[in-house]
Amino acid sequence: MCVIISLTEENYLKAIYTLSHLFEESEVSTNQISDHLNNKAATVTDMLKRLAEKKLIHYIPYQGVKLTEKGRQTAIKVIRKHRLWEVFLVDKLQFKWDEVHEIAEQLEHINSDELIQRLDKFLGKPKFDPHGDPIPDANGLLNIVKALPLNQHKAKGNFTFVGVCEHSKTFLQHLTSIGLKIGDVIKVEEVNEFDNSFKVKINKNNSQFFSNKVASSILVEVKK
Amino acid sequence: MCVIISLTEENYLKAIYTLSHLFEESEVSTNQISDHLNNKAATVTDMLKRLAEKKLIHYIPYQGVKLTEKGRQTAIKVIRKHRLWEVFLVDKLQFKWDEVHEIAEQLEHINSDELIQRLDKFLGKPKFDPHGDPIPDANGLLNIVKALPLNQHKAKGNFTFVGVCEHSKTFLQHLTSIGLKIGDVIKVEEVNEFDNSFKVKINKNNSQFFSNKVASSILVEVKK
DNA sequence: GGTATAATTTAGACTAGTCTAAAAATTTGT
DNA sequence: ACAAATTTTTAGACTAGTCTAAATTATACC
CATH class of the missing domain: 1.10.10.10 (Winged helix-like DNA-binding domain superfamily/Winged helix DNA-binding domain)
Known part of the structure; x- marks a missing residue:
């Protein structure tokens, strides 16, 4: 069995x-x-x-x-472990969000249900990892995130930055350098038709431009 | 290289x-x-x-x-990681000292100098693991512990329990069940010649007996 | 619908890490 | 000091995971 x-x-x-x-x-x-x-x-x-x-x-x-269902459960469990360890690395050991992937790739294979259960509790049962990806619960259930990439909205207005769909180190470092963090509010002031770039304000700071590449890699929800 | x-x-x-x-x-x-x-x-x-x-x-x-020196450095680094992770498991995740070995055997192979340096800091740069074993420092230097097994003292007096030289789960559970933890004071009241058993008091509680097997597996220092 | 291209699988080979059985070297005992 | 016992090494084989090269199957285009 x-x-x-x-x-x-x-x-x-x-x-x-x-x-x-x-x-x-x-x-x-x-x-x-x-x-x-x-x-x-x-x-x-x-x-x-x-x-x-x-x-x-x-x-x-x-x-x-x-x-198969068994294969899915196994995969989900590995993903759960990966994301919990990423939270540990960022929240407890002060790693930056672009530094944790490789280490979590190793830690995700540590085999101990008790360890994961206790780690989860220690971290305060987080629902999302440092990149905004949902963490499956102990039963393998995953929050379906209904967020879309910013470039699919193509509308002015206020959006909340909830995650990335591109996880490369360089992209994450780019977001850090422009001062964008998860939870920030992005106000779209203009959408440029010719190159699909976006003129935005982050948290009411000065305006800046997002290329379509950036806008397609960040997940947002319409701000309530 | x-x-x-x-x-x-x-x-x-x-x-x-x-x-x-x-x-x-x-x-x-x-x-x-x-x-x-x-x-x-x-x-x-x-x-x-x-x-x-x-x-x-x-x-x-x-x-x-x-x-070789290179081999020694490698071994010491693995031991350092093992013992730091054991501290993490006991201090942060509330595992018992008899539950951590197998998990630390896995975690000791995680490869990231940055991780270990940060984990060490997070744990408060501990000098000893939960079993009293010394943790090598980042340069591979190990505190030489001069403690001896209790049975090698063969003398009455007060001793401080500083570590074990037998790491089996059953032995650790036995020590827990008789209420002995690292740092406790053991007062040797009698040493029985015929079977080398010890009549002792732990932290001024009621007297009990240590078999020679137990006395040979616990490391003590003469209490100052 | 048949042929060119692309995707996939099969066949055979390699490394790391393990095994068993047999051979060789060392140690022990008188 | 030499035979017996023990320890260690060699030889050959197996599995997991990988590769290259060749064969097969599917797809796509005129």
């Missing part, structure tokens, strides 16, 4: 989960996984067979794969 | 360090290592060749091994 899942297998399951949720829920291809994990398609095929053997994915050769 | 050291290799280095310090510093045999790590002597021989290749140990076939 209790199949052992290796660190490598956990990373494949996480990759499949992540890729299948990029747009609406969908099947994931071998090449998508090999790109995401930086290894070769042949390697992925081997692993998919192993994961199917262990009933963690549904796999039909030449078609995509998707997670 | 920067050789990559795997998790498995780290565990071998730690084992060699630990075994070589059991009594006075000494060479370690293949069989000692295979017993300690629960694998076969042939497996150990293979690994010793690899570690010697990487200049982490001095190895001459059929004679023992000992760590």
Whole structure:
């Protein structure tokens, strides 16, 4: 009953989960996984067979794969651990939000339910990680975040910055350098038609411009 | 210059360090290592060749091994991480001292100097772990603890309980059940010649007996 | 609808880490 | 000092996870 899942297998399951949720829920291809994990398609095929053997994915050769319920639970648990450790690193050890990903990639594989339960409590049962991503609860339930990238609103008005959909170090550092943090209020003053850039004010400071690239990478909610 | 050291290799280095310090510093045999790590002597021989290749140990076939300076630094760093994480688990997450070993065995392999430096600071730069073992500092320097097992004193008087030299879960639970914690004062009222058991008082409570097995597993300092 | 291109799988090979069985070296005991 | 016992190493094999190169299947375009 209790199949052992290796660190490598956990990373494949996480990759499949992540890729299948990029747009609406969908099947994931071998090449998508090999790109995401930086290894070769042949390697992925081997692993998919192993994961199917262990009933963690549904796999039909030449078609995509998707997670079984057991595979989804495993992936979600790894994501829960990753995000809780990120909160620990930022809230308790004062790491910056662009410094925590690599360390959390290691910590997410530490295996102890008791540890995670206690860490969760120690951190005050946080609902979101430092990048605004929702943290699955102990039962694997995930808040569906209905926030959209700023560039999809294309309207003037006040928005609350609730998360990012681009997690690269350089992008996060860019946001820090322009003084944007989660929870800040972004007032869109103009949307420029020709390049889809945005003229905005952050927390009533001086106006600045967001390129479409930036506007498409930050998640906002309409401010109540 | 920067050789990559795997998790498995780290565990071998730690084992060699630990075994070589059991009594006075000494060479370690293949069989000692295979017993300690629960694998076969042939497996150990293979690994010793690899570690010697990487200049982490001095190895001459059929004679023992000992760590090079590089090997010692690596082992000490793993031990530092293990003991810091144990402090975290007990002080911050309220684990009991008999529950932390297995989790720390995983956490000790997390690779990030920055993380360890910040964790150390967060914990208040502790000098000892929850079992009284000294925590090496960032430069790999270790407090030499001059404490001896209680049974080597064989004298009446007051002693301070500063650590254990037996780390099994059952032994730690036994100490908890008799109400003995690090820092407690043990008053030796009698030493029984025939079985080397000890009649003692803990913190001025009622008298009780320590078998020689218990007395040989607890480290004490003469109380000033 | 058939062929060119792209995606995927198969075949065979490699490394790290483990094993068993057998050979070699060392240590022990008289 | 030499035979017996013990320790250690060698030889050969296995698994997980990876690779390259070749074969196969799917897709896309005229």
